[in-house]
Amino acid sequence: MVYLCFYFQVHQPNRLKRYSYFQIGRDHFYEDDTKNRAIMQKVAEKCYLPANRLMLKLAKKFKGDFRISYSISGTCIEQMRKFSPETLDSFKALADTGCVEMIDETYNHSLSFLYSREEFKRQVALHSETIAKEFGQKPTTFRNTELIYSNDVAATVEGMGYKAILAEGADRLLDWRSPNFLYQPEPCNKLKLLLKNYKLSDDIAFRFSNRSWEEYPLTAEKFAAWCHAVAGNGETINLFMDYETFGDHQWEDSGIFNFLEHLPEAILRNPEYRFATPSQVASSLSPVARLDVPDFVSWADMERDLSAWRGNHLQDDALEAVFALEERVMATSNPDLISTWRSLQTSDHFYYMCTKWFSDGDVHKYFNPYNSPYDAYINYQNVLADFESTLKK
Amino acid sequence: MKILMYGWEFPPHISGGLGAACFGLTRALAARSHEIHFVLPRVNPDVNDNGPIDLIDVGRFPAQTSVLDNWEHLISQLEKISHHINIHAIESPLSPYLTEEQYRAELIRLKLQMEGVQDAFAPTTHNLTLSGQYGPNLMSEVMRYASVAGSIALRVEHDVIHAHDWLTVLAGLEAKRISGKPLVIHAHALEFDRSGENVNQAVYDIERYGFEQADAIIAVSHLTKNTIVARYGIAPEKIHVVHNAVTTELHGDTGHYEKRADEKVVLFLGRITFQKGPDYFVEAAAKVLEQMENVRFVMAGSGDMTPRLIERIAQLRLGRKFHFTGFLQGAQVEQMFKESDLYVMPSVSEPFGISPLEAMSYDVPVIISTTSGVSEVLQSALKVDFWDVDELAQKILAVLKHAPLRRELVERGSVELQKFQWEHAAGHIEHVYDQLTHN
Numbered sequence: 001m002v003y004l005c006f007y008f009q010v011h012q013p014n015r016l017k018r019y020s021y022f023q024i025g026r027d028h029f030y031e032d033d034t035k036n037r038a039i040m041q042k043v044a045e046k047c048y049l050p051a052n053r054l055m056l057k058l059a060k061k062f063k064g065d066f067r068i069s070y071s072i073s074g075t076c077i078e079q080m081r082k083f084s085p086e087t088l089d090s091f092k093a094l095a096d097t098g099c100v101e102m103i104d105e106t107y108n109h110s111l112s113f114l115y116s117r118e119e120f121k122r123q124v125a126l127h128s129e130t131i132a133k134e135f136g137q138k139p140t141t142f143r144n145t146e147l148i149y150s151n152d153v154a155a156t157v158e159g160m161g162y163k164a165i166l167a168e169g170a171d172r173l174l175d176w177r178s179p180n181f182l183y184q185p186e187p188c189n190k191l192k193l194l195l196k197n198y199k200l201s202d203d204i205a206f207r208f209s210n211r212s213w214e215e216y217p218l219t220a221e222k223f224a225a226w227c228h229a230v231a232g233n234g235e236t237i238n239l240f241m242d243y244e245t246f247g248d249h250q251w252e253d254s255g256i257f258n259f260l261e262h263l264p265e266a267i268l269r270n271p272e273y274r275f276a277t278p279s280q281v282a283s284s285l286s287p288v289a290r291l292d293v294p295d296f297v298s299w300a301d302m303e304r305d306l307s308a309w310r311g312n313h314l315q316d317d318a319l320e321a322v323f324a325l326e327e328r329v330m331a332t333s334n335p336d337l338i339s340t341w342r343s344l345q346t347s348d349h350f351y352y353m354c355t356k357w358f359s360d361g362d363v364h365k366y367f368n369p370y371n372s373p374y375d376a377y378i379n380y381q382n383v384l385a386d387f388e389s390t391l392k393k
Numbered sequence: 394m395k396i397l398m399y400g401w402e403f404p405p406h407i408s409g410g411l412g413a414a415c416f417g418l419t420r421a422l423a424a425r426s427h428e429i430h431f432v433l434p435r436v437n438p439d440v441n442d443n444g445p446i447d448l449i450d451v452g453r454f455p456a457q458t459s460v461l462d463n464w465e466h467l468i469s470q471l472e473k474i475s476h477h478i479n480i481h482a483i484e485s486p487l488s489p490y491l492t493e494e495q496y497r498a499e500l501i502r503l504k505l506q507m508e509g510v511q512d513a514f515a516p517t518t519h520n521l522t523l524s525g526q527y528g529p530n531l532m533s534e535v536m537r538y539a540s541v542a543g544s545i546a547l548r549v550e551h552d553v554i555h556a557h558d559w560l561t562v563l564a565g566l567e568a569k570r571i572s573g574k575p576l577v578i579h580a581h582a583l584e585f586d587r588s589g590e591n592v593n594q595a596v597y598d599i600e601r602y603g604f605e606q607a608d609a610i611i612a613v614s615h616l617t618k619n620t621i622v623a624r625y626g627i628a629p630e631k632i633h634v635v636h637n638a639v640t641t642e643l644h645g646d647t648g649h650y651e652k653r654a655d656e657k658v659v660l661f662l663g664r665i666t667f668q669k670g671p672d673y674f675v676e677a678a679a680k681v682l683e684q685m686e687n688v689r690f691v692m693a694g695s696g697d698m699t700p701r702l703i704e705r706i707a708q709l710r711l712g713r714k715f716h717f718t719g720f721l722q723g724a725q726v727e728q729m730f731k732e733s734d735l736y737v738m739p740s741v742s743e744p745f746g747i748s749p750l751e752a753m754s755y756d757v758p759v760i761i762s763t764t765s766g767v768s769e770v771l772q773s774a775l776k777v778d779f780w781d782v783d784e785l786a787q788k789i790l791a792v793l794k795h796a797p798l799r800r801e802l803v804e805r806g807s808v809e810l811q812k813f814q815w816e817h818a819a820g821h822i823e824h825v826y827d828q829l830t831h832n
Contacts (some may be wrong), residue, residue: 022718313704378717
């Protein structure tokens, strides 16, 4: 038996408005609601709603033979609630099919693990409560922000009671090993580790509509054949990607929805193959080996490390500054202040400050609401200065 | 007397000290019943059909929304004396402080703007037309401008020609060639001020040729005069020192800004370039913040050193306490001064430096570098060698912590400010004109 394990990241940050020095101490609302609404509604229309409709159709058609999983950040859930309730309803409908697993992460898609274990645990707990409330599930699989992972992350997450964790199947982590097996993190005895098959995942997420790719166009049959070739040399194919792949990163006219619609049938044509969620994979398979990952890996950029968020002084300063406020923020016990502080922790704010211009810089630029990383830094620090001033009162 | 003046900027579009000085001086000369033909480059919003030279009447300048209301008052004042000032705008993207790279960037920006692409954060002032006639590089544009601007001498009656800084020197020389009238070159900044020892030889050559050919030179300080003598080999007798002044009545009533009670604000306002010493301000800020918590530093302006300084601030982990506002204009400048508790001008090289006087006019105490022209004449300021970061930090702390010192600087400063009047400067310059025209 070989499992095909789909996991989709669903996330939108609370983008900050243009916040000048002169607003410090006078304007305590930081978010660009107009832009956040516009982007949420655009992505809902292009991706979330049509993709969810299709997933629901497939789940009903294959009755348990088609399974997928999502991690939806807390900020994204809040935005759906505010700007696109029908999107949230469509995710609920998916969760109700019993074929969809909801995965936990930090509520604000933050880098809290790197700065405060306490805050990390609080945000994960908050996310877990939110998932229970919205979707009636108690997640047992964990996925850290942008697949940031290490032995430490695994040990902490095991201590919090999770049964499975997801990570990038980066070459430097796997060496000669294959991502198509279940592993156990070095410091753990219970927690199972699922690794992303980045080759097959990126065929869909990044290369699908690339006309200069030698495999273009990618059909469901062709992709299924590649998956089927794994049989005998693997037990699970973990396809992890941004959900926005469907309809937003890869536009509808690329045929991405059509591809997805025909994929289950093509995969299931081989009776050895089954779709499974991460927790099903973790409980069905036995780990083939322990994996020692002392240094952080992530799924970002060519480097697959933390350099997208912690690669320069701007990012380090901003990150240290926001986490330095932890004690004072928590001491207020004011839910609004705590929630604002958490929103300022979202990893995207620091991603915008990245100065790796020439390799992955273009990707950063595509997702960047600022003209330059300097603008991002200045704006963020202005906001943070005002936020800090509200703590004094 | 009829003066043909080659200058920069005119209200409401003023971006720096040079523009402010030209304007203050022009107005004061007009008030003394001199007739001025003021020629300036601009990417012209009101292109008429009368060719590249456009005669603009002062009252027709478009009001800009971001500019304080008081400008309107000012313009109306100007209208009263407008029969003394004729403005000749010449289509050109030249502006003060322009470098070769910036000139090219400006050409590209204009092109994009013309095609409808706009920088999301840039203030949009007007729709413009681009004739495509501009020089492909800075020097060719300076030459082209000189030829067009200089030819105004053919059409306009004048007794004396007055050119401000190197970019207009060639235009002044061309006018002199045409009319044979005496030429005064007004030195606000020299290539050595802008670039240290890494001078642009072409710029230096134009400056030196201009100084040699000019009938008289006005320097904004003894510091500048000495540099002209030492570096350009000009006879000291030909150089007259006329200190700048400050136009205080620009202050509008732009509302009351409540200062943040528990926090002091220290301001740097100027171009973020080598000449202005912004890096010393950053290092001093770091030292002050080691000693004091409730203080915020603001760097207002733009320039080629900005990215480097932002990175330095981040490296020092001071982003929470040190803010970059970008380029400010009009009402924002006023607000910035009003919110500040201390103004610092740590210039490496400052021929004069009007901005400390502006700060003082808002009752803000100032620290200035000893290598500034204004330091020759200003008493009620703390002075420091720009490179002495420890001393600068120590003086910042002293002003912030000792209210009596602050009070003393502000009270004496407001009295002393009375002596920096453009009328005095205009009188002095009038005297220079007289000598030239009576010979």
